Amino acid sequence: MPGTGTLQPALPRTHYIDESSWLVEREQVLMHSWTCVGRLDELGLTAEGTTELLPNRVAVVNLLGESVLVSVTAERTLHAHYNVCRHRGTQLIPMDDDGAAPAPCALKVIRCPYHSWSYHLDGRLRSAPLSGDLDPTLFSLHPLGVDTWGGFLWLHPTPTAAKPLIESLGMAPQRTVRYPLHDLVVGYRATYDVKANWKVIAENYNECYHCGPVHPELSSLVPAFASGGVDLDWEAGIAHREGAWTFTMSGTTDRAPFADLDEDEKVRHKGELVYPNLLLSLAAEHVAAFVLQPQAIDRTRIVCELLFARDEVERSSFDASDAAELWEITNQQDWRICELVQRGMTSRAYDQGWYAPMEDASKDITRWLLPRLPQVEGV
Ligand code: FES
Numbered sequence: 001m002p003g004t005g006t007l008q009p010a011l012p013r014t015h016y017i018d019e020s021s022w023l024v025e026r027e028q029v030l031m032h033s034w035t036c037v038g039r040l041d042e043l044g045l046t047a048e049g050t051t052e053l054l055p056n057r058v059a060v061v062n063l064l065g066e067s068v069l070v071s072v073t074a075e076r077t078l079h080a081h082y083n084v085c086r087h088r089g090t091q092l093i094p095m096d097d098d099g100a101a102p103a104p105c106a107l108k109v110i111r112c113p114y115h116s117w118s119y120h121l122d123g124r125l126r127s128a129p130l131s132g133d134l135d136p137t138l139f140s141l142h143p144l145g146v147d148t149w150g151g152f153l154w155l156h157p158t159p160t161a162a163k164p165l166i167e168s169l170g171m172a173p174q175r176t177v178r179y180p181l182h183d184l185v186v187g188y189r190a191t192y193d194v195k196a197n198w199k200v201i202a203e204n205y206n207e208c209y210h211c212g213p214v215h216p217e218l219s220s221l222v223p224a225f226a227s228g229g230v231d232l233d234w235e236a237g238i239a240h241r242e243g244a245w246t247f248t249m250s251g252t253t254d255r256a257p258f259a260d261l262d263e264d265e266k267v268r269h270k271g272e273l274v275y276p277n278l279l280l281s282l283a284a285e286h287v288a289a290f291v292l293q294p295q296a297i298d299r300t301r302i303v304c305e306l307l308f309a310r311d312e313v314e315r316s317s318f319d320a321s322d323a324a325e326l327w328e329i330t331n332q333q334d335w336r337i338c339e340l341v342q343r344g345m346t347s348r349a350y351d352q353g354w355y356a357p358m359e360d361a362s363k364d365i366t367r368w369l370l371p372r373l374p375q376v377e378g379v
């Protein structure tokens with residue numbers, strides 16, 4: 001468009017505020033994507049203090065409004081199924097009335113509370129009392145795709161359309177190869193209900209144009225952020241101020257850097273966004289993992305977990321507050337500005353936004369989303 005200089009158009013406003021647009025995106029995009037659910041060991045499916053799957057365990061998770069059973073069989077294989085009986089649709093393991101999941105439990109069989117059809121943990125129908133000679137293979141629970149990477153559990157709501165998980169992780173596995181993601185454990189968790197579309201939050205994560213105005217504390221730690229981080233080499237990692245080497249209030253900590261990092265990674269910071277919903281911010285001795293859980297067109301729950309080496313967390317002197325304090329400040333600043341974006345987008349005066357040159361990476365949201373919405377004209 002003449003007069004817009006080097007600006008690039010962002011997605012039209014309907015993608016952020018229109019209810020029917022949300023329903024299409026939810027069904028055609030998010031329900032056809034691998035989605036990160038959270039840390040595997042936080043679901044109660046692994047032995048205490050290990051990443052080893054426990055046999056005969058079932059956890060219930062909420063994925064985009066769908067209740068899902070994640071199970072581990074006696075042979076320690078992982079499965080996921082819709083929490084829906086094949087007889088007449090009863091929810092097999094009840095969610096709380098407010099949609100919260102019950103605690104994970106030890107189970108050998110999933111039994112429907114209505115007419116007692118029962119299922120093996122791999123989803124096969126085990127028995128259907130007084131139902132005659134029916135073929136059990138026709139009445140297995142409806143499956144989801146399930147896989148793990150980096151210690152995170154991933155589900156695919158439409159497994160017939162699923163490519164292998166690794167193909168949807170982009171460059172993240174290679175770029176984080178020296179970080180021991182699989183073995184890290186949660187040392188701090190905060191959950192936020194943010195009144196903004198999930199894409200606003202992803203776009204905000206993907207650019208540092210806002211860092212100077214929005215994040216004075218972070219910009220003090222990383223002086224280049226004050227001018228938007230322009231020219232920073234995110235692939236190589238970003239440098240901190242003199243004497244600082246990690247994302248804490250002081251820029252240092254008594255925790256050791258992860259052992260296998262290269263010399264740059266021991267003093268620099270990296271970031272990854274695995275579409276659609278896992279944001280990783282990688283410091284030398286901890287990783288901040290953000291799982292976005294879209295709730296509605298204008299609401300997103302964000303689970304922020306700070307992950308540390310297991311031996312650090314098990315130390316009696318372990319204290320995550322030096323990292324948590326910086327993240328809490330930064331998170332509140334980000335969620336506040338995202339909510340203001342969402343509010344502004346609802347104005348009749350707003351039609352679409354623009355990306356400045358240094359926001360180019362955030363154009364990725366259009367590159368990721370639009371090919372998955374073939375019926376919507378590109379921008
Ligand atoms: S609805 Fe589950 S057994 Fe009837």
Ligand SMILES: [Fe+2]
Pocket residue numbers: 204205210211214215334
């Ligand atoms: Fe930010």
